[in-house]
Amino acid sequence: MSVAGTASRPILALSRAEIAKTLEMSDVIEVVEQAHAALSTGDAVQAERSAIEVPGSTTLLVPMTAAIAPQGVAGIKLLTDTPANAERSLPVQQSTVVLVDAETGSCEAILDGPVLTLFRTAAASAVATRHLARPDSRTLGLVGAGAQARAHLDALSCVLPIDKVVVWSRSRSTVEAFAAYARERVAEVIVAEGPEEVIRTADVLCTLTPSREPLVRGEWFEPGLHVNAVGAPPRPDHREIDTEGIVRSLVVVDSYDVARRESGEVLVPLSEGAITAEHFRTELGDVITGARKGRRTDDDVTLYDSVGLGIQDVAAARLAVDAARRTGLGVELRLR
Numbered sequence: 032m033s034v035a036g037t038a039s040r041p042i043l044a045l046s047r048a049e050i051a052k053t054l055e056m057s058d059v060i061e062v063v064e065q066a067h068a069a070l071s072t073g074d075a076v077q078a079e080r081s082a083i084e085v086p087g088s089t090t091l092l093v094p095m096t097a098a099i100a101p102q103g104v105a106g107i108k109l110l111t112d113t114p115a116n117a118e119r120s121l122p123v124q125q126s127t128v129v130l131v132d133a134e135t136g137s138c139e140a141i142l143d144g145p146v147l148t149l150f151r152t153a154a155a156s157a158v159a160t161r162h163l164a165r166p167d168s169r170t171l172g173l174v175g176a177g178a179q180a181r182a183h184l185d186a187l188s189c190v191l192p193i194d195k196v197v198v199w200s201r202s203r204s205t206v207e208a209f210a211a212y213a214r215e216r217v218a219e220v221i222v223a224e225g226p227e228e229v230i231r232t233a234d235v236l237c238t239l240t241p242s243r244e245p246l247v248r249g250e251w252f253e254p255g256l257h258v259n260a261v262g263a264p265p266r267p268d269h270r271e272i273d274t275e276g277i278v279r280s281l282v283v284v285d286s287y288d289v290a291r292r293e294s295g296e297v298l299v300p301l302s303e304g305a306i307t308a309e310h311f312r313t314e315l316g317d318v319i320t321g322a323r324k325g326r327r328t329d330d331d332v333t334l335y336d337s338v339g340l341g342i343q344d345v346a347a348a349r350l351a352v353d354a355a356r357r358t359g360l361g362v363e364l365r366l367r
Contacts, residue, residue: 071316172233249276
């Protein structure tokens, strides 16, 4: 396609329902893995994140700009985190993704962010699990039973032979709805009485709550466990895992630069003097490419600290846009 033709192409707008129709979890896992590998080798770049608080509001604005050369994709996600929305019956986190043509800089697509976030977050956990969990892991533990629990069950089932799920949530109706979903996909589903039961039972644990205070204690970690710490918002005082859990674990982050600014999981233990920065220097992309070691023995406890990266969003958005153009989904817009 010529540069002129690319520049004049209409902008594609995709709703969350249309995005959900275009994405396959196995495909998202592969492009997210490729994106992290590209970040490790220098073939992907991200702007330094600079979250800002909106004066007079609880809203935090988090712009996430990224480009991945091998996938030919560039764009930005604007994430908003608004705790006061919980009292308004509105989503606490909302987002929009804009893709641009990497060659011309022209706007190519605008996508509703939540479904992309759902897929890419679970896909990143699956990538981390593929590289860090024991290959014979079969029991998935979930602290939290909402939409991310369903997405994580689907994603981790793509990389491990999951045949048992142990789940806990504060909400009885939410956990029962998830259990019904899970029983159609795995042989055994147990609704636990509390987080400790989940953690002591699991081979792979996913924490999927927006908790500010730790729900998960390191004293409950059994040898060989792999943890995906996912749910805490990108705020330095929010965390799901206590300090002992971080100290006991071989920690792998999605991005060191992002984690050292936004992850309460590592910043709180760091401020307490329980760990040094070296404890969370290993990035997922470096484990994928072999630049750094992940799990060393079957008894290691590994922990993937997932804050969320722009490379994940634009990689998933590229998949969605390409699929939508093939199938005729979306609305075309002209702004000039």
